Amino acid sequence: MTEVNDAISTGATTTTDAAAVTTTSTSTGTSTTTNAVTPSKKTQQQQQGEEVFSPELLKIYYDRLFPYSLLCKWLSYDPSFAFDDKTNKTVGEKKIFSRREFSFTLETPSREEIYIRYQSFSDLEGLKSAVTRQKPRKIDIGAVFSHPPKDKNAYVSSSSNKNTGFRPVQRELVFDIDLTDYDDVRKCGCQNAKICRTCWTFMTAALKVLDQGLREDFGFQHIAWFYSGRRGIHAWVCDEEARNLSDEARSAVANYFEVRPTYGNNSSGTVHPMLTRAYDVLEPYFCRYVLPDKMIGGHKLLADRDSWEKHVLDTLPTVAKESVGKRLKEKWSNPRELNDPSPVDKWNTLLRHLRVKFKFPQSWPLDSETLKVWMWPMEIVFKYTYPRLDINVSKMQNHLLKSPFCVHPKTGRVCVPIDPDAMDINNDFNPFAVPTIAQLATELNEYHKNNTTSNKNDDTVIPQHEWEKTSLKGYFEIFEKKFLQPLEKEWRREQRDLAEQQAAIRGDF
Amino acid sequence: MNVVKSSRSSNGLPRGGTEETGPSSAAALSNINLYQDIPSMEVSLDDFEEYALDRLKVLKKIEQLKLRHIAPDKHKKLLDPLLSKLNDPVKDSISHFVLRLAYCRTEDLRRWFLTQEVALIKYRLNHSKASNAITKALESVLPNAHVLSKKELESILPQILAATPSLNSNPLTVTGDGNNIYRVPFTQALDLVQHRQVYVKAGKAYIPESKLLNLVTAKFRTNLSRQLALLSAVPTTSSLQRTTGFLKNVATVHTQKDDFLDAAADGLKLNANNVQAHLKHMPLCMAQLQVGLGREKHLKHWGRLQYGLFLKGAGLALEDALTYFERMFVGKDFNKEYSYNFRHMYGKEGKRQNYPPYTCSKIINSNAPNSNEHHGCPYKHSSVQDVSSMLGKMGVAPSQQKPIINQIKSHNYQLACVEHFKAINPTVIVSENNFGNHPNAWFKASVKASGDDININTTGTAASSSAVSAAGGDQKMKEPISVSP
Numbered sequence: 001m002t003e004v005n006d007a008i009s010t011g012a013t014t015t016t017d018a019a020a021v022t023t024t025s026t027s028t029g030t031s032t033t034t035n036a037v038t039p040s041k042k043t044q045q046q047q048q049g050e051e052v053f054s055p056e057l058l059k060i061y062y063d064r065l066f067p068y069s070l071l072c073k074w075l076s077y078d079p080s081f082a083f084d085d086k087t088n089k090t091v092g093e094k095k096i097f098s099r100r101e102f103s104f105t106l107e108t109p110s111r112e113e114i115y116i117r118y119q120s121f122s123d124l125e126g127l128k129s130a131v132t133r134q135k136p137r138k139i140d141i142g143a144v145f146s147h148p149p150k151d152k153n154a155y156v157s158s159s160s161n162k163n164t165g166f167r168p169v170q171r172e173l174v175f176d177i178d179l180t181d182y183d184d185v186r187k188c189g190c191q192n193a194k195i196c197r198t199c200w201t202f203m204t205a206a207l208k209v210l211d212q213g214l215r216e217d218f219g220f221q222h223i224a225w226f227y228s229g230r231r232g233i234h235a236w237v238c239d240e241e242a243r244n245l246s247d248e249a250r251s252a253v254a255n256y257f258e259v260r261p262t263y264g265n266n267s268s269g270t271v272h273p274m275l276t277r278a279y280d281v282l283e284p285y286f287c288r289y290v291l292p293d294k295m296i297g298g299h300k301l302l303a304d305r306d307s308w309e310k311h312v313l314d315t316l317p318t319v320a321k322e323s324v325g326k327r328l329k330e331k332w333s334n335p336r337e338l339n340d341p342s343p344v345d346k347w348n349t350l351l352r353h354l355r356v357k358f359k360f361p362q363s364w365p366l367d368s369e370t371l372k373v374w375m376w377p378m379e380i381v382f383k384y385t386y387p388r389l390d391i392n393v394s395k396m397q398n399h400l401l402k403s404p405f406c407v408h409p410k411t412g413r414v415c416v417p418i419d420p421d422a423m424d425i426n427n428d429f430n431p432f433a434v435p436t437i438a439q440l441a442t443e444l445n446e447y448h449k450n451n452t453t454s455n456k457n458d459d460t461v462i463p464q465h466e467w468e469k470t471s472l473k474g475y476f477e478i479f480e481k482k483f484l485q486p487l488e489k490e491w492r493r494e495q496r497d498l499a500e501q502q503a504a505i506r507g508d509f
Numbered sequence: 510m511n512v513v514k515s516s517r518s519s520n521g522l523p524r525g526g527t528e529e530t531g532p533s534s535a536a537a538l539s540n541i542n543l544y545q546d547i548p549s550m551e552v553s554l555d556d557f558e559e560y561a562l563d564r565l566k567v568l569k570k571i572e573q574l575k576l577r578h579i580a581p582d583k584h585k586k587l588l589d590p591l592l593s594k595l596n597d598p599v600k601d602s603i604s605h606f607v608l609r610l611a612y613c614r615t616e617d618l619r620r621w622f623l624t625q626e627v628a629l630i631k632y633r634l635n636h637s638k639a640s641n642a643i644t645k646a647l648e649s650v651l652p653n654a655h656v657l658s659k660k661e662l663e664s665i666l667p668q669i670l671a672a673t674p675s676l677n678s679n680p681l682t683v684t685g686d687g688n689n690i691y692r693v694p695f696t697q698a699l700d701l702v703q704h705r706q707v708y709v710k711a712g713k714a715y716i717p718e719s720k721l722l723n724l725v726t727a728k729f730r731t732n733l734s735r736q737l738a739l740l741s742a743v744p745t746t747s748s749l750q751r752t753t754g755f756l757k758n759v760a761t762v763h764t765q766k767d768d769f770l771d772a773a774a775d776g777l778k779l780n781a782n783n784v785q786a787h788l789k790h791m792p793l794c795m796a797q798l799q800v801g802l803g804r805e806k807h808l809k810h811w812g813r814l815q816y817g818l819f820l821k822g823a824g825l826a827l828e829d830a831l832t833y834f835e836r837m838f839v840g841k842d843f844n845k846e847y848s849y850n851f852r853h854m855y856g857k858e859g860k861r862q863n864y865p866p867y868t869c870s871k872i873i874n875s876n877a878p879n880s881n882e883h884h885g886c887p888y889k890h891s892s893v894q895d896v897s898s899m900l901g902k903m904g905v906a907p908s909q910q911k912p913i914i915n916q917i918k919s920h921n922y923q924l925a926c927v928e929h930f931k932a933i934n935p936t937v938i939v940s941e942n943n944f945g946n947h948p949n950a951w952f953k954a955s956v957k958a959s960g961d962d963i964n965i966n967t968t969g970t971a972a973s974s975s976a977v978s979a980a981g982g983d984q985k986m987k988e989p990i991s992v993s994p
């Protein structure tokens with residue numbers, strides 16, 4: 001029993017975590033609708049005594065607030081997609097959408113979780129009616145298959161499964177970054193699922209590096225970022241080239257961004273431009289959020305003597321530890337200087353000392369000790385701030401990832417879009433400001449109370465969607481403007497190109 | 510040459526087939542064919558077979574060079590005489606496509622063929638006398654690869670230098686060929702990209718000329734792998750039917766008659782291709798290892814020792830042991846994980862001691878096998894039911910098993926084994942043999958008693974040609990067969 005209680009109190013149960021679920025059933029080879037039943041764990045978390053998640057709240061969210069049209073328009077990848085609110089009908093092609101795998105995590109009355117894979121819907125109405133009827137605790141999104149996944153059995157017959165063709169054909173390139181992977185460098189006191197504003201900056205830094213790398217190095221343009229609802233972030237790269245990547249290519253991209261702790265021993269003295277650029281992005285985060293004291297939102301790396309000796313100066317390569325390291329230990333422990341230089345000043349002093357003492361080697365073969373000293377700043381900055389990817393999520397087309405816009409059952413928070421451009425070193429995405437479904441239900445009520453017939457104003461624009469009446473509005477509008485609209489523009493351009501191409505061919509005759 | 514008609518050729522193949530184009534060495538081919546296009550021409554059945562067998566000799570040799578750890582500087586001497594038979598581009602192309610047909614049928618065959626063909630391409634590109642062979646090959650497999658102009662290079666030189674550890678000189682200051690930078694879609698250079706060995710920008714990877722070979726072979730491998738998989742799904746067409754017997758045989762030649770290419774087989778008794786066929790001559794302890802090996806594609810440590818040394822004692826040479834176990838250990842990195850192990854058994858590594866095969870008493874008294882292990886003496890280490898069922902599979906009917914079971918129950922394991930021998934060889938006089946003490950003696954006596962001439966396979970050439978003629982039929986079919994897979 002204690003074990004179960006422990007799991008709950010630390011928040012370590014992962015039954016609702018995308019990565020955990022998908023590792024158990026990712027292959028198409030398993031039979032459809034495998035019901036993986038996990039023992040019930042009480043997941044309704046009471047936060048300050050207030051209920052943040054319940055079937056009733058979830059019903060309100062799915063019935064009135066879930067942005068079906070945003071999700072379906074995006075996943076249609078179709079310029080002619082439209083949803084007519086008056087007739088309540090989808091207009092346009094449904095080809096890609098109808099071959100997309102959705103999977104639901106349901107909870108039975110006896111509190112067991114049931115996991116249903118290989119569902120697909122021919123259009124928005126189909127998805128909406130299934131979701132509102134079944135009220136899944138969690139929705140996962142998989143690949144686009146060669147045939148609608150719900151008809152999978154017709155294509156995978158046991159006798160002649162060869163080349164009958166049910167297989168994943170495209171899938172966004174996805175990334176999953178989770179704060180639990182940073183536990184060894186979270187000096188703020190958080191562990192496991194617990195997060196705070198200080199350690200959340202690791203997510204922001206990771207997002208910045210990865211977003212920039214995907215855009216500049218791989219040329220991807222349509223990248224959607226989402227808060228996972230609890231302690232991490234997800235990226236969905238939606239460019240057509242990205243969706244069509246083979247599993248090998250996905251692995252290669254993920255590996256390209258992966259940095260192992262001992263990358264430092266290179267003998268060539270060169271550093272890949274991707275790493276140099278990442279350093280330029282990360283060093284400010286390191287200075288602002290890792291070096292300073294907890295009181296001002298840092299991990300106090302250079303804010304107390306124990307830490308700067310153990311975690312910084314003692315990690316210098318031997319030649320530097322014995323010279324620069326030793327000197328600075330003495331200098332910084334001098335009582336007269338104790339409160340003097342700020343952590344950032346200390347960092348800059350350290351870097352200056354290293355540069356003066358160790359000139360970059362000018363002749364071959366490069367002195368390996370000196371090279372280590374030159375690599376050290378990057379090594380320590382990366383140790384704390386470089387993105388730690390769960391690369392297994394990225395490596396396979398046929399890997400499920402939690403659907404954007406659903407609700408995290410442990411926190412009740414919506415998986416809202418994150419706008420990378422709105423973030424800089426001083427403006428962080430605040431996960432604690434993301435509305436819970438309880439809060440959203442209240443907001444809806446408030447809105448309708450304040451907008452009764454009595455104070456109806458002629459100027460008031462009547463919102464098209466219920467979510468526009470809540471704090472979801474800001475998040476969803478940014479998503480429409482920064483992600484969906486550019487994507488649609490691309491669709492139309494492609495269509496125009498295609499039309500022109502066809503016209504040209506006809507003209508030939 | 511007996512090409513009847515040549516309707517189309519590609520990749521610079523000569524149009525007519527009858528002219529003898531003969532560069533002195535295979536490596537001198539100026540255009541190395543990457544087999545992008547299927548030849549469409551008519552070939553007589555004789556040539557069809559001859560070409561395929563000539564190519565097979567090359568591929569077999571390539572495999573051997575690797576298995577025997579022959580130093581690369583010796584490859585040329587050993588390989589070029591065989592390779593020179595493929596100098597004719599038409600023959601080169603046809604033989605490649607014929608073997609594609611022969612080797613597409615199973616996963617194992619496809620893997621074997623792919624491995625050797627990739628090694629062959631690498632060898633040819635590396636040894637080509639034409640300095641631009643690799644770049645030409647690149648153009649053939651990756652027509653969109655772009656060579657950076659001096660101006661383009663200037664603008665991104667610092668990034669290229671920083672990103673490419675393999676560049677040891679500035680490509681701008683070094684003049685001459687071989688220092689170009691190529692721009693290709695990053696998906697064509699996954700290996701270099703994932704290890705951050707090259708500069709990547711806007712979806713393109715910037716490849717130094719020295720790394721082009723990797724690209725070409727990687728692309729060749731994916732293309733060929735895909736083609737083989739597609740081909741395996743195509744039902745045999747009627748136009749091919751006459752040749753399928755031959756094709757089947759060509760492919761089995763490599764799995765069943767390893768050394769038929771080396772006519773100078775040196776009196777070996779067992780070889781990589783007839784181990785399985787000798788199962789019926791093995792005592793139960795070895796038979797269960799062979800069966801376990803076939804089923805699990807692997808043997809654990811003690812099993813490898815017991816069975817490996819037994820096969821050594823039965824006359825299986827090291828090279829054949831390496832070939833055989835590598836083939837059986839499907840999905841394992843045999844060379845990395847196990848080849849040392851076998852070389853050690855043969856006294857080629859470590860203490861260089863020539864370990865003798867295990868005797869019965871050593872096997873009986875060694876540690877008992879765990880589940881998934883197959884070593885030991887079944888009469889001692891397995892249940893009576895299991896022994897009985899194994900004996901049944903070895904052709905000992907339950908009615909004949911009684912004397913064997915009785916000996917087991919009296920804990921006379923070696924006598925049980927002797928009873929097994931007597932059950933299948935009732936005429937042999939026990940006292941003349943030592944087979945109750947040593948599995949190899951048991952094996953030898955069984956082979957002798959059966960009259961099976963093990964040496965039949967070592968006269969390789971004869972055996973292989975008979976296999977081929979059986980396939981093609983005795984009548985010499987002179988009429989042309991259209992080869993269009």
Ligand SMILES: [Zn+2]
Nearest residue numbers: 188190196199
């Ligand atoms: Zn924290």
